[in-house]
Amino acid sequence: MGRLDDKVCLITGGSRGQGAAEARLFATEGGTVWICDVLDEEGTALAQELDIQYRHLDVTDEQRWSELVAEIVAASGGINVLVNNAAIFRANRMVDTSTEEFQLVMDVNCKGVFLGMRSVAPAMMASGGGSIVNISSLAGMRAAAGALAYSTSKWAVRGMTKVAAVELARKGIRVNSIHPGLIETPMAAEVGPGQEKLIRRTPLGRIAQAEEVAKMALFLASDDSSYSTGSEFLIDGGLNAL
Numbered sequence: 001m002g003r004l005d006d007k008v009c010l011i012t013g014g015s016r017g018q019g020a021a022e023a024r025l026f027a028t029e030g031g032t033v034w035i036c037d038v039l040d041e042e043g044t045a046l047a048q049e050l051d052i053q054y055r056h057l058d059v060t061d062e063q064r065w066s067e068l069v070a071e072i073v074a075a076s077g078g079i080n081v082l083v084n085n086a087a088i089f090r091a092n093r094m095v096d097t098s099t100e101e102f103q104l105v106m107d108v109n110c111k112g113v114f115l116g117m118r119s120v121a122p123a124m125m126a127s128g129g130g131s132i133v134n135i136s137s138l139a140g141m142r143a144a145a146g147a148l149a150y151s152t153s154k155w156a157v158r159g160m161t162k163v164a165a166v167e168l169a170r171k172g173i174r175v176n177s178i179h180p181g182l183i184e185t186p187m188a189a190e191v192g193p194g195q196e197k198l199i200r201r202t203p204l205g206r207i208a209q210a211e212e213v214a215k216m217a218l219f220l221a222s223d224d225s226s227y228s229t230g231s232e233f234l235i236d237g238g239l240n241a242l
């Protein structure tokens with residue numbers, strides 16, 4: 001028996017990195033998995049490999065969110081799990097962050113998560129409840145100096161997770177955030193030379209693999225986490241303990 005048997009799951013940013021690892025694990029655990037992204041080639045190939053569904057969705061597109069949720073409900077009979085994983089990273093200090101860059105990062109990382117939660121909530125209620133997993137970051141727990149817009153957006157994700165969790169609790173919907181440290185994906189490569197320094201500072205002394213985050217996402221998506229909502233789940237090799 002799989003831990004996601006009978007659960008319909010949507011993962012944003014599922015074409016590569018952590019989203020792809022979550023899609024792989026969720027499918028193994030019996031979930032009916034839908035992934036969406038703006039990287040159509042990678043997403044389509046992964047969907048074919050795993051026998052899951054891929055759709056193009058830019059998470060900032062309100063109209064497309066409505067259409068996709070309606071399509072999933074019609075095809076799969078409801079929706080039980082949303083992983084708001086899609087995001088972008090920009091490495092700029094506060095004084096070097098343009099207004100345009102700040103807005104872009106907030107649109108994808110923050111508005112995208114808000115639109116995702118708001119779009120799926122009615123369908124989840126109709127399905128008798130569900131679980132929303134928002135991927136924030138260690139940068140949403142502490143000051144990620146050198147990445148002002150990114151850090152701001154991830155603090156916002158942490159905050160809106162708590163508000164949504166309280167508002168949706170009596171509707172049977174749990175909402176939690178995951179806060180990864182350094183995870184080996186294309187995004188981590190964008191951190192640049194700072195990566196080695198961060199690994200040296202990490203108590204466990206290494207970078208993590210996307211599959212390790214996927215296991216945390218599986219726990220929160222499944223009924224194993226039935227009494228957890230509005231909480232922060234760190235997976236950072238001990239960095240936040242310093």
Ligand SMILES: NC(=O)c1ccc[n+]([C@@H]2O[C@H](COP(=O)([O-])OP(=O)(O)OC[C@H]3O[C@@H](n4cnc5c(N)ncnc54)[C@H](O)[C@@H]3O)[C@@H](O)[C@H]2O)c1
Nearest residue numbers: 013017018037038058059085086087137180182183185187
């Ligand atoms: N890699 C790390 O070290 C690290 C650390 C902390 C938090 N995170 C967070 O983990 C999550 C997954 O990141 P990752 O490491 O797998 O990075 P990644 O860059 O490999 O994956 C992000 C995915 O999001 C997609 N995406 C970007 N903009 C989008 C948009 N507008 N609409 C739809 N999809 C979009 C990308 O195409 C990509 O497939 C992100 O929320 C990221 O902020 C990553």
